[in-house]
Amino acid sequence: xxxxxxxxxxxxxxxxxxxxxxxxxxxxxxxxxxxxxxxxxxxxxxxxxxxxxxxxxxxxxxxxxxxxxxxxxxxxxxxxxxxxxxxxxxxxxxxxxxxxxxxxxxxxxxxxxxxxxxxxxxxxxxxxxxxxxxxxxxxxxxxxxxxxxx
Amino acid sequence: xxxxxxxxxxxxxxxxxxxxxxxxxxxxxxxxxxxxxxxxxxxxxxxxxxxxxxxxxxxxxxxxxxxxxxxxxxxxxxxxxxxxxxxxxxxxxxxxxxxxxxxxxxxxxxxxxxxxxxxxxxxxxxxxxxxxxxxxxxxxxxxxxxxxxxxxxxxxxxxxxxxxxxxxxxxxxxxxxxxxxxxxxxxxxxxxxxxxxxxxxxxxxxxxxxxxxxxxxxxxxxxxxxxxxxxxxxxxxxxxxxxxxxxxxxxxxxxxxxxxxxxxxxxxxxxxx
Numbered sequence: 001x002x003x004x005x006x007x008x009x010x011x012x013x014x015x016x017x018x019x020x021x022x023x024x025x026x027x028x029x030x031x032x033x034x035x036x037x038x039x040x041x042x043x044x045x046x047x048x049x050x051x052x053x054x055x056x057x058x059x060x061x062x063x064x065x066x067x068x069x070x071x072x073x074x075x076x077x078x079x080x081x082x083x084x085x086x087x088x089x090x091x092x093x094x095x096x097x098x099x100x101x102x103x104x105x106x107x108x109x110x111x112x113x114x115x116x117x118x119x120x121x122x123x124x125x126x127x128x129x130x131x132x133x134x135x136x137x138x139x140x141x142x143x144x145x146x147x148x149x150x
Numbered sequence: 151x152x153x154x155x156x157x158x159x160x161x162x163x164x165x166x167x168x169x170x171x172x173x174x175x176x177x178x179x180x181x182x183x184x185x186x187x188x189x190x191x192x193x194x195x196x197x198x199x200x201x202x203x204x205x206x207x208x209x210x211x212x213x214x215x216x217x218x219x220x221x222x223x224x225x226x227x228x229x230x231x232x233x234x235x236x237x238x239x240x241x242x243x244x245x246x247x248x249x250x251x252x253x254x255x256x257x258x259x260x261x262x263x264x265x266x267x268x269x270x271x272x273x274x275x276x277x278x279x280x281x282x283x284x285x286x287x288x289x290x291x292x293x294x295x296x297x298x299x300x301x302x303x304x305x306x307x308x309x310x311x312x313x314x315x316x317x318x319x320x321x322x323x324x325x326x327x328x329x330x331x332x333x334x335x336x337x338x339x340x341x342x343x344x345x346x347x348x349x350x351x352x353x354x355x356x357x358x359x360x361x362x363x364x365x366x367x368x369x370x371x372x373x374x375x376x377x378x379x380x381x382x383x384x385x386x387x388x389x390x391x392x393x394x395x396x397x398x399x400x401x402x403x404x405x406x407x408x409x410x411x412x413x414x415x416x417x418x419x420x421x422x423x
Contacts, residue, residue, distance in 0.1 A: 021222030098383035107371025
């Protein structure tokens with residue numbers, strides 16, 4: 001008998017965001033990836049831009065291309081991404097080494113999972129991330145004030 | 151019938167002989183309190199469309215056949231009360247991350263192949279086959295280390311919910327990995343070293359980044375994410391050679407070989423003849 005067609009139903013990258021009613025940790029997983037890619041992109045661009053100094057091009061100095069409030073705001077976004085990614089990453093290091101997920105228990109309905117067990121750790125880490133973010137915001141406002149006000 | 155409501159069911163249909171890709175088709179189903187999604191599917195097939203295909207068997211959340219994506223969440227159709235989700239409309243699709251055979255029937259064989267890969271049985275020395283007498287000693291505490299993970303019914307809901315598996319078909323996935331941990335933690339088992347070769351590989355446990363969706367959707371409370379994270383720690387300890395001995399427990403051979411305890415005398419009869 002001929003082989004019947006099978007439809008490939010893999011969700012793919014779009015499935016990270018859509019195509020389902022997902023839980024909180026899954027969106028954290030996605031945000032962690034997006035912020036990680038954002039930081040990586042910034043890092044690569046940073047190497048390219050600063051290496052232009054070899055050709056006597058200084059794009060970040062006053063009056064140059066990157067000395068613009070839009071890019072300053074972009075840097076602020078990178079900092080916000082870093083604050084989240086760093087502390088969420090610390091949470092993942094703990095959790096992925098089997099800490100803060102609890103011990104195996106007999107599953108009795110309504111089931112309690114390791115997700116609720118590790119959530120206090122998430123809250124603590126996000127408090128640290130927020131404190132770091134506030135410092136970054138203060139620095140950003142001061143520098144923007146100087147940039148716009150002269 | 152009192153408390154009956156018409157619920158619109160949007161069902162993802164796919165016929166491999168006719169369709170190039172799946173499409174949604176709607177059905178109006180009269181739903182009363184207590185009806186599960188599986189009941190509605192039966193109603194549709196018996197009254198509205200006899201060509202609808204899905205897989206089911208036990209009707210009581212034990213066999214794991216009727217896993218499907220119900221309103222965007224992978225779960226068992228026999229375990230899901232319709233009114234708990236919606237009183238107006240419901241979307242039903244086959245489990246994602248598996249190929250579709252027809253309508254709501256996913257091809258689960260890749261999961262079973264991966265499951266077979268991780269040696270899902272108690273591994274003992276073959277010499278024991280010549281001497282099958284005796285039993286294994288295991289304390290309740292040792293049993294608790296893996297008991298939770300033995301409740302897996304292989305429905306595939308965790309595999310459908312995993313975002314890593316959504317983009318990487320080579321990743322072992324939550325179901326096989328949780329079962330690998332289940333056998334690794336069994337004190338009767340001596341196969342951890344062999345399993346570590348598979349679970350510690352590039353497509354193994356370290357591809358899991360704790361999205362936790364597998365644990366959230368598991369209809370039996372197995373918590374595969376927990377098993378995988380504990381297994382990762384074990385893998386690191388094994389790699390650094392600082393883990394406890396993985397020698398499987400020995401057999402107790404009949405009375406006299408094990409620890410002898412004084413057996414208290416039977417109580418006297420409370421009812422006299």
